[in-house]
Amino acid sequence: MDSRNHLYLVDGSAYIFRAYHRLPPLTNPQGVPVGAVYGYTTMLWRLAEDLHQADGPTHLAVILDKGSITFRNDLYDQYKANRPPPPEDLKPQFPLIRDATRAFSLACIEEEGLEADDLIASYARAATAQGWDVTIVSSDKDLMQLVGQCAQGGAGCVDMLDTMKNQRIGIPEVVEKFGVPPELVGDVLALMGDAVDNVPGIRGIGPKTATKLIQEHGGLEQALAAAPGMKASKLRESLIEQADMARLSRQLVALKEDCPLPVPLEDFALGPIPPEPLAAFLTTHGFTSLLRKLGAPAPVTASAGAGTGESAASAPAPVESTRQALPTWPAIDRDAYPCVQTMEALQDWIARAFAARTVAIDTETSALDSMRADLVGVSLATGAGEACYIPLGHRGADMFAEAPVQIPREAALAALKPLLESDAVLKVGQNIKYDLTVLARHGIAVAPIDDTMVMSFCLDAGRGETGVAGHGMDELASRHLGHTTMLFKDVCGTGKKQISFAEVPLADATRYAAEDAEVTWRLHQLFAPRLSDEGGTRVYQRVDRPLVPVVAQMERHGIRVDREVLAGLSSTFATEIARLEAVIHEKAGGPFTIGSPKQLGDVLFDKLGYKGGKKGKSGQYSTDQSVLETLAGQGAEVATLVLEWRQLSKLKSTYTDALQAAINPDTGRVHTSYSLVGAQTGRLSSNDPNLQNIPIRTEIGRQIREAFVAEPGHVLLSADYSQIELRLAAHIADVAPLREAFEQGEDIHARTARELFGEVNRDTRGRAKTINFAILYGISRWGLATRLGTSADEAQAMIDRYFERFPGIQRYIHETLESVRAQGYSETLFGRKTWFPRINSKTQAERQGSERAAINAPIQGTSADIIKRAMARMGPALAEAGLSRVKMLLQVHDELVFELPEDDVAKASEIIHAVMAGAAAPAVHLTVPLGVEIGVGPSWGAAH
DNA sequence: CGCGTCACG
DNA sequence: GACGTACGTGACGCGC
Structure with missing residues (x-):
């Protein structure tokens, strides 16, 4: 037993911010918000529990920030100037943190003019000098500079403990994060800067470049000194020009290790x-x-209740029951997983899964595209520490090596099929849509399912410091389980040396694959109760979960694309692009790369001398569409030509060329992949290729839609909601004149024009339309002024007029913002939450951006909920009507595209219309009708 | 990898 | 008073 002293230094201020963002907005019986305090209290509790452990604390102190002005502000007045003020419901919790600390009879240290980090550094140094070990309870990257310090004979060691992730941070973890040892972390931080603390760093240098430079040169000063010798580059210039900024940053991130200690170390001794x-x-x-x-x-x-305003049906459990129920699992041991290579072993695992009733599954394949990938193996997890890997398609490492022993793939799949299709066993996956598609290609219809990625999205959309909480497995494992997963690149490598998963040796494959299944299983255990506690059940169970198999099937269907049509367009575009290029070069007086905004800007504004060039932050002239249109309006022919060149280049590279390459050789069709967690509002997004941004607004672009065609004897049917977001705004904000107009089937923009201007003509209707959209997007007078081509004052007058005629809108905006500021999230009519962590930011632009997004989210999100409900109901409704040959292929936010036999058009139109128009009911009764317009034709273009 | 640009709802 | 910001996406080419 080690009898050395072990000092724990708790970074209290940093902790409560993290606890605040991670925990639900709980209140105590007096109605005071205490979510963060609760998190803090449980953390202290857990630390206190370690008191008797061999390696546990013998001494402990909590260190807090005090005030906001420190010696760093003397160095740099902008230091931490970007820091948003704490949210309103966090402020009353600060004094309670001190109360909590005192309640545990623990020391609590704070000093005017010093940051907690400096006190921690000074105490850590004092303690290690006496040979004590130190654990800093924090995850702050600045403090990682202190890790190690094991130097002079027998002196103590410093490590860190991230209690939220339950992770120890030693030298290896620091090296993993920064690529350099702790003593060089400050140099890396100085180069990359820190947006949150407003440490400037060097513009254009991020974490990657900073790490690389320090690794190569061994330190900041060495890197700065080496700059003049580097080959000419932006980086070289930045290093030379901003060297002083880097040195200033180095001082800002340096920790002050020689502060006077307000309380002697010995006073931190722990007793009962x-x-x-x-x-x-x-x-x-x-x-x-x-x-x-x-x-x-x-x-x-x-x-104390969670106070989320949820109905009695999902009444929240007592305050801390959610957290308290956190299971105590053993650490994940990836070396303990069995590799299943015999039928007997497989049957054993199948029996275990049936008994467990819930099994996490993960498929390993040879590629990312679920429509092209070959199945290489399947992993299963039935509990903590209970997971296996079943290799099915592994090869030898090279042409001379034998393939490893495996159960024949078809035999294994036949054995797994009853399990995967059994109603009695829930199959859980992380992005299970992928596995659904892969297994469906082997004739297995996996059901019922849960998806931890989608669950995470329903709980935490928009959360996280950047405003975009990731929902990938590695991130979820780290955030919720405190576990660092093996990465794909760890087993397969990257770049040229990357190998297929089929070539990974079974031992490595088993560690990787079974771990993924176990992580998924554990995440599911955490998310399921959170969904009911935090009110996410409704939208998950009723909207998103049913959608998973539906979307998987749409992806599998794909859509037929006529290669000839695209090739023809590509070649036409190529000719025209070449012609334009020649003319542009001639007018410019020499060749240059038209596609380079930098070169184009120099040609237009320097070489040709056009006026009105504005350089942005990057020092480059802007040459976007609006700039070029202005120039063209002033008679600059070259601007017109560049606009045409840009349009054709865009269409060719992004669509006519790329779509040909996207045609699946096996099916002859294009299969997009939809992300169910892509858009914070709840919309789907489409990628590889993106089929949600196929051109339609210009005639020349529209031709591309002609290439999307139906099979012989079939047609494409496009059904879209008309003005759904405005209708929802009229309902949600209860705007009587707009509601009435929709009920009467009036032209909504004309009606708006009548209300605002008294008369309807082309001009007023156009302006009214612009204003209607401005409302949906969260209005600003400057934005509206730009769009209307008027002054901000006139735009403001227009907004005032709008609010006057439609007072419900102003009320909606006000109430939505109040609620988002207080709760941190917005909600759709169906209960989907979107979090806005920066809604109370001190930075105006940031805050206002969040406000506009928050105004838009309930409307855009409700629209997304409605079309998702329609999609989930569509299959059964069509089947019931005997229309099983009708296939739903695409979703484009307010539009669904179907492929169907010509004979089914009349009957199918009726069903599709009914399902879409009625998709809000019965959960929500809308006070406006949902309009649905249907078109049919041999191609997508013709169906519009 | 970051940026500018532009396709869609 | 200024921010060349109206919301939400994904893909491409350039230049490093």
């Missing part, structure tokens, strides 16, 4: 924790299950 003050604190705030653990009787009244 006196229960009385703690019990009183827990009682006051209604932390009942911790009270129970303490052995005190829980008061009956102390159950």
Whole structure:
């Protein structure tokens, strides 16, 4: 047993910010928000529990920030100037953090003019100098500079503990994160800067480049000194020009290790924790299950609700039950998984899965495209530490090596099929749509299913510091399980040396694949109760989960694309592009790369001397469409030519060339992949290729839609919601005149024009249309002014007029923002949440951006919910009408595209119309009708 | 890899 | 008073 002293330094301020964002907005019995306090309290509890462990704390102190002005502001007045003020419902929690610390009878240190980081650094140094070990409880990257410090004979060691991820951070973890040892972390930070603390760094250098430079040169000063000798580049210039900024940044990120210590180290010694003050604190705030653990009787009244406004049907459990229920699993041991190579072993696992009733599955394949990938193996997980890998298509490492022993693929799949199709066993996957598609190609219809990626999306859309919380497995494992997964590149490598999963040795493949299944299983255990506690059940169960197999089937159907039509367009475009290029070069007085905005800007504004060039932040002239149109309006023919060149280049490279390459050789069709978690509002997104942005607005682009065709004897049917977002705005904001107009089937923009201007003509209708859209997108007078070509004052007058005629809109905007500011998220009519972590940002642009997005999200999101409900119902409705030959192929936000036999058109139109128009009911009764327009034709173009 | 640009709803 | 910001996406080419 180690008798050395071990000091724990808790970075309290950083912790509560993270706890605040991760935990639901709980309140104590007095109605005071305590979500972050609760998280903090449980963290202290867990640390206190380690008190008797061999490696546990002998001394502990909580370090807090005090005030906001520190010596760093003397170095750089902009330091932390971008920091948003804490959210309103976090502010009252700060003093409670001190209360909580005192309740545990622990030391709490804060000093004016010093950041918590500096106090931590100074205490860490003092402690290690005396030979103590130190653990810093934080995940702050600045503090990673302190890790290690094991140097001078017998002195103590420093590591970090991220309690949220339950992860120890030692030298290897720091090297993994920064690519350099702790003593060089400050140099990397100085180059990359830090947007949150407003440390400038060097513009254009991010984490990758910063790490590379420090690795190569061994330090900041060395890198700066080497700059003049580098080959001419933007990077070289930046390093030379901004060297002083980098040096300033280096000072800002340096930790002050010689602060006077306000309280001597010895005073942090831990003894048994006196229960009385703690019990009183827990009682006051209604932390009942911790009270129970303490052995005190829980008061009956102390159950604080989550206060999310959910209906009684999904009444939240008592305050901390969600967190308290966190299972205590053993750490993931990826070396312990069996590789299933015999039929007997496989049958054993199938039996276990039937008994468990829930099995996580993951398929391993040879490619990312689920329509082209070959199945290489399947992994299963039935519990913590219970996972296996079943190799099915592994090869030898090279042409001379024998393939490893495997169950023949078809035999194994035949054995798995009853399990995967059994109603009695829930199959859980991370992005299970992929596995559904792969297995469907082998005749297996996997059901019923849950998807941890989609569950995460229903819980946490928009969450996370960047505003975009990832929902990928590696990120979820790290965030929720504190586990760092093996990465695909760890087993297959990257770039030229990348190998197919089929060539991975079975031992590695088993570690990787079975771990993924186990992680998925664990995530499912966490997410299922969270969904019911946090009110996400409704939208997950009723909207997104049913959609998964539907979308998988749409992807599998794909759409027929006529290669000849595309090739013809490509060649026409190529000729015209070449002609334009010649003329443009002639007018420019010499050749240049038209596709380079940089070169084009120089040609237009420097060489040809046109006026009106504006350089942006990057020092480059803007040459976007609006700029070129302005020039063209002033008679610059070259601008017109460039616009034409741009249009054709775009169409050729993005569509007519790329779509030909996207035709699947096996099916002869194009299969997009939809992301169910791509858009924060709940919309789908489409990729590889994106079939949601096929041209339609210009005649020349529209020709591309002619290439999307039906099979012989069939037609394409396009059904789209007309003005769905405006209709929803009229319903949600209760705008009587707009509702009435929709009921009467009036032209909605004309009606708006009549309300705003008193008369309807081409001009007023156009302006009204612009304003209607501005409302949906979250209005700003400047934005509207730009679109209308008027002054901001006139735009403001227009907005005032709009609010006056449609007071419901103003009320909606006000109430939506109030609610998002207080709760942190918006909600659609069907209960889908979108989080806006920057809604209270101090940076105006950031805050206003969030506000506009928050105004738009309930409308765009409700529209997304409605079409998703229609999609989920479409298959059964068509089947019931005997229309099983009708296939749904595409979704483009407010449009569905079907392929069907010509004979089915009349009957199918009726069903499709009914399903789409009625998709909100019965969950939501809309006070406006949903209009659906249907078109039919031999091609997508003709169906519009 | 970051940026500018542009295709869609 | 200014921010050449109206919301949400994905893909391409350029230049490093």
